[in-house]
Amino acid sequence: MRDPDSEAGHGLKALEAGADAAGLRLDQWLAAALGPDFSRNRVQALIRQGAVTVNGATVNELKRKMAKGDRAEVVIPEPEPAEPRGEAIALDILYEDDELIVINKPAGLVVHPGAGNWTGTLVNALIHHCGDSLSGIGGVKRPGIVHRLDKDTSGVMVVAKTDRAHKSLSDAFADHGASGELERAYLALVWNIPARVTGIIDAPLGRAADRVRRAVVPAGRGDARHAVTHYTVLERYGETAADAVKAALVECRLETGRTHQIRVHMAHISHPVIGDPDYGQAFRTKANRLPEPLQGLVRGLSRQALHAGLLGFCHPTTGEPMRLTAPMPLDMAEIVEGFRRL
Incomplete structure (x- = not known):
């Protein structure tokens, strides 16, 4: 269960395993205990970085089995700055809130920086536009790309601004709409x-x-x-x-x-x-x-x-x-x- 006194966002989070945690893997339990703001991939990265202790000892093993009463502490670092730089590129925004942004991508705009396209991409534009409203995807202040359109295909794209939104939208696109939500x-x-x-x-x-x-x-x-x-x-x-x-x-x-x-x-x-x-x-x-x-x-x-x-x-x-x-x-x-x- 989550400690009600632990801080939101970055900082130290203290949690105690209940009876329902017995036998679960550490990464599986932590991902559920920390809530929708933390994807399992991010939890696994924190464990590998030595940011997780159980009963006072640092644990690097993802598969470590939990027992009732185990106390875990997780050091959540502040999101790092995104590697791509923000650029003032005009965006046709169809909808935006604290969790996500939906844009009408024009033809010719590359979605993500890569070989031959390190600047002038949608990601560069979103970093500039969203600024501090990006709470961090996987510990980095970057927009969460959950699907892509080809460079020369135009139209509607949704992008996550938080880990919680990224996980939810990624799951929806991963099952290709089998759940009926896409x-x-x-x-x-x-x-x-x-x-x-x-x-x-x-x-x-x-x-x-x-x-x-x-x-x-x-x-x-x-x-x-x-x-x-x-x-x-x-x-x-x-x-x-x-x-x-x-x-x-x-x-x-x-x-x-x-x-x-x-x-x-x-x-x-x-x-x-x-x-x-x-x-x-x-x-x-x-x-x-x-x-x-x-x-x-x-x-x-x-x-x-x-x-x-x-x-x-x-x-x-x-x-x-x-x-x-x-x-x-x-x-x-x-x-x-x-x-x-x-």
Whole structure:
């Protein structure tokens, strides 16, 4: 149980094991006893750092079994400054409170710093915007990225500001919405018109030959990951036999969340996302048969026409259902309007 006199946040926390703790691993018991502000990963890191004592002795063993009456003390350090630096990058904020922030990510914005993109990322922007409201994810004052959008995919993203929110949202995304608490819908402009108004693409994904892209692979392959996408055709363009080019506006809903999932799955059924540089190359010349100004809009599209239009989840502290939407960005909207005028 938690000692009511222990401090919140950083400092020293003293706890005593009750009868229900008997036989539990130290890291398992501490994660539950410290509450939702502390993820199990963070508890394990504190144990490894020598920040935990049991009955006065420092314990580094995660699997140490607890007994009724054991007294533990945990030294919680202040969150360290985030390694990436904050940058004043404009954000389109859809919702924000003390626990989380939801943004409409523009196409072209990388989510997390990495090779070739150490600055100018969403994380840099969030560190600057959130400032001291970041209480620390895993002991570091940084935003908690629980899901990502490709650099050139726009739309709704939720980011945690506290360990408690990070753990709750991570769990929701980890089970891919199996609990019913997660809803993700994307708008995609695709080449050709699917034969069925609705469909399910159930095809495992793994690494392609170049190790950057993904591909549909046999289910028995070592890196194969279960992947399911549900699609619904919203609009059809160029339906008659005389039309040289056919396309469709499709809503895709994710049952799983794999890297490049929608892009690979739609290409797999011969409906690649328009503008996709990785999975739609074979369809690039289709734009040449479109009339102007639509041809120019499609050829000038510098990214895949894919937008995360809706994200639904339960708030990590209130449990309130949240449903955030972002309108179709201008580059996609102009192409849609051009197809409608065909």
